[in-house]
Amino acid sequence: MPADLLAVVASPRRREILRLLWDGERTAGELHEAMPDITFGAVSLQLKVLREAGVVERRADGQARVYRVRHEALGDLAPMLEQMWGDALWRLKLRAELDETRRGPRPGRGRTRRSHGGRRRQRRKPS
Amino acid sequence: MPADLLAVVASPRRREILRLLWDGERTAGELHEAMPDITFGAVSLQLKVLREAGVVERRADGQARVYRVRHEALGDLAPMLEQMWGDALWRLKLRAELDETRRGPRPGRGRTRRSHGGRRRQRRKPS
DNA sequence: CATATATTTTAGTTTATACTAAATACTGAT
DNA sequence: ATCAGTATTTAGTATAAACTAAAATATATG
Numbered sequence: 001m002p003a004d005l006l007a008v009v010a011s012p013r014r015r016e017i018l019r020l021l022w023d024g025e026r027t028a029g030e031l032h033e034a035m036p037d038i039t040f041g042a043v044s045l046q047l048k049v050l051r052e053a054g055v056v057e058r059r060a061d062g063q064a065r066v067y068r069v070r071h072e073a074l075g076d077l078a079p080m081l082e083q084m085w086g087d088a089l090w091r092l093k094l095r096a097e098l099d100e101t102r103r104g105p106r107p108g109r110g111r112t113r114r115s116h117g118g119r120r121r122q123r124r125k126p127s
Numbered sequence: 128m129p130a131d132l133l134a135v136v137a138s139p140r141r142r143e144i145l146r147l148l149w150d151g152e153r154t155a156g157e158l159h160e161a162m163p164d165i166t167f168g169a170v171s172l173q174l175k176v177l178r179e180a181g182v183v184e185r186r187a188d189g190q191a192r193v194y195r196v197r198h199e200a201l202g203d204l205a206p207m208l209e210q211m212w213g214d215a216l217w218r219l220k221l222r223a224e225l226d227e228t229r230r231g232p233r234p235g236r237g238r239t240r241r242s243h244g245g246r247r248r249q250r251r252k253p254s
Numbered sequence: 255c256a257t258a259t260a261t262t263t264t265a266g267t268t269t270a271t272a273c274t275a276a277a278t279a280c281t282g283a284t
Numbered sequence: 285a286t287c288a289g290t291a292t293t294t295a296g297t298a299t300a301a302a303c304t305a306a307a308a309t310a311t312a313t314g
Contacts (some may be wrong), residue, residue: 010133101306165273191289192292
């Protein structure tokens with residue numbers, strides 16, 4: 001088990017990509033649609049990291065490039081990621097239910113951190 | 128499992144510390160003795176990261192601070208680390224045996240090629 | 255060929271991390 | 285209180301990573 005696999009999956013952005021690809025393949029463009037907060041180029045760079053680590057595979061389909069996860073390359077990390085996502089979904093569901101029962105006008109958690117400085121420019125589609 | 132645990136163990140330096148603490152506790156000073164390539168302060172900073180992630184625990188003993196691993200906090204990562212270290216040791220042992228057999232039969236002075244990473248003992252000091 | 259689409263790569267910037275050196279804090283002993 | 289030993293924290297620096305905008309590459313189509 002290569003140690004650098006840990007570094008690969010330690011990145012939240014790369015885990016986001018893996019999550020999107022986990023149950024089926026997608027093109028680079030589809031991935032970017034699901035992550036509109038960063039540019040297409042940034043997605044492509046992370047895909048390159050994942051690919052060079054052997055974690056995803058690429059295949060050409062016309063002008064598109066289709067990516068898929070190589071689950072077997074992740075070894076014991078694969079079930080860990082699944083568990084992590086499962087837990088996250090579960091907690092999200094729990095919190096939703098909590099807010100539901102509260103039924104108040106304020107689901108307001110006190111301080112919601114907008115830690116990214118707010119400036120977020122998005123690549124615009126050519127019109 | 129908290130996602131940031133992955134980032135914690137993704138650092139080779141922190142894994143080195145975990146490896147040193149894995150089978151028993153040590154003081155900060157003892158840890159630094161085992162890692163003379165960085166300063167005491169750097170060791171302390173990494174210990175802080177590990178401690179804030181809940182991965183190690185600290186206890187006072189006189190003027191020293193004794194650290195130990197909280198294996199349970201690592202969850203499924205614990206066996207993964209053990210496996211990783213096991214593999215590494217195994218490969219190291221294999222290489223040692225290879226060198227041994229090479230040295231045994233004929234210690235002749237022909238230069239035996241080694242793969243990268245091997246330090247060759249200097250035959251003589253340049254004077 | 256020219257053009258449009260889809261993606262990758264490059265160059266430069268920002269941000270995060272690891273580190274060093276020095277200062278500070280804590281502990282036990284005198 | 286002061287000193288010596290041990291550890292932490294601070295301030296500053298160097299390096300690596302993530303990102304953006306733009307240029308470049310590749311592929312299909314008219």
